[in-house]
Amino acid sequence: MTATLLRVHELGRRFGGVHAVRGVDLEVAGGERRAILGPNGAGKSTLFNLIAGDLAPTEGRVELFGRDVTAMAVRRRVRLGLGRTYQTSRVLAGLSVEDNLYVAVLGTQRGHLRPLRSRADRGRRERAREVAAQVGLADRLDAPAGSLSHGEQRQLEVGLALAPSPRLLMLDEPAAGLSRAERVVLTRTLLDLDPEVTLIIIEHDMDVALTVAARVTMLHQGTLLLEGTPAEIRASKLVHDIYLGSGHGGE
Numbered sequence: 001m002t003a004t005l006l007r008v009h010e011l012g013r014r015f016g017g018v019h020a021v022r023g024v025d026l027e028v029a030g031g032e033r034r035a036i037l038g039p040n041g042a043g044k045s046t047l048f049n050l051i052a053g054d055l056a057p058t059e060g061r062v063e064l065f066g067r068d069v070t071a072m073a074v075r076r077r078v079r080l081g082l083g084r085t086y087q088t089s090r091v092l093a094g095l096s097v098e099d100n101l102y103v104a105v106l107g108t109q110r111g112h113l114r115p116l117r118s119r120a121d122r123g124r125r126e127r128a129r130e131v132a133a134q135v136g137l138a139d140r141l142d143a144p145a146g147s148l149s150h151g152e153q154r155q156l157e158v159g160l161a162l163a164p165s166p167r168l169l170m171l172d173e174p175a176a177g178l179s180r181a182e183r184v185v186l187t188r189t190l191l192d193l194d195p196e197v198t199l200i201i202i203e204h205d206m207d208v209a210l211t212v213a214a215r216v217t218m219l220h221q222g223t224l225l226l227e228g229t230p231a232e233i234r235a236s237k238l239v240h241d242i243y244l245g246s247g248h249g250g251e
């Protein structure tokens, strides 16, 4: 077995009277493809924020890459190898696709934006173009990000998270608002990821999630309801009742 990359122990977060996440235990191995599913309000984004460090837990612990990071700032977790997307866009609309990715490559490095054309800088430019190809934007390098279609912007967001070569990539609803054709492109990008990269994907769209993930964790009302393979999740009466019962079975 590959070593555990992420371990979450009895994790919880309250917002006043709302217990958004409670008593969650989770282990994700290096190289694993994991989906987090659950109806709206299940606590998926809160769990992500606790893992990434955007929120502090009110109970429990988070271990990343073999270290307790419960009290560690987001930036340091990023430097350790965490990459994530947010539900709100981080794309810089006025910059080209390539420049957005270049800035993201630069982001976690110590260097500053310099006009000097150093060798390291050429390497970063190359990396930016490589990531653009990886997310299906190779022919849009010079396009201002603001001119991209919604689907292309979401692809670019995945690229921004991938640019610094994270060991753990966390995507929060990357298929939201995408057309069927755009979902196919996204699914392909995720299936083609470097097998060493660990992926945790929150998805409302079961088709994308169950195609990409080898294991699925189902959240409901802040707690971990069940874990299983996509086949087990598809066959689960409990899952069907929750999705249909909450009116999120379609789409």
Ligand SMILES: Nc1ncnc2c1ncn2[C@@H]1O[C@H](COP(=O)(O)OP(=O)(O)O)[C@@H](O)[C@H]1O
Pocket (backbone or CB within 6 Å): 015, 018, 019, 020, 038, 039, 040, 041, 042, 043, 044, 045, 046, 047
């Ligand atoms: N910043 C916040 N302040 C107060 N309540 C919040 C906050 N973030 C999330 N919640 C609540 O926590 C619960 C889980 O939300 P969330 O994690 O966003 O669910 P999901 O991503 O599964 O839709 C919801 O009831 C939501 O209203």
Ligand SMILES: [Mg+2]
Pocket (backbone or CB within 6 Å): 044, 045, 046
């Ligand atoms: Mg959410």
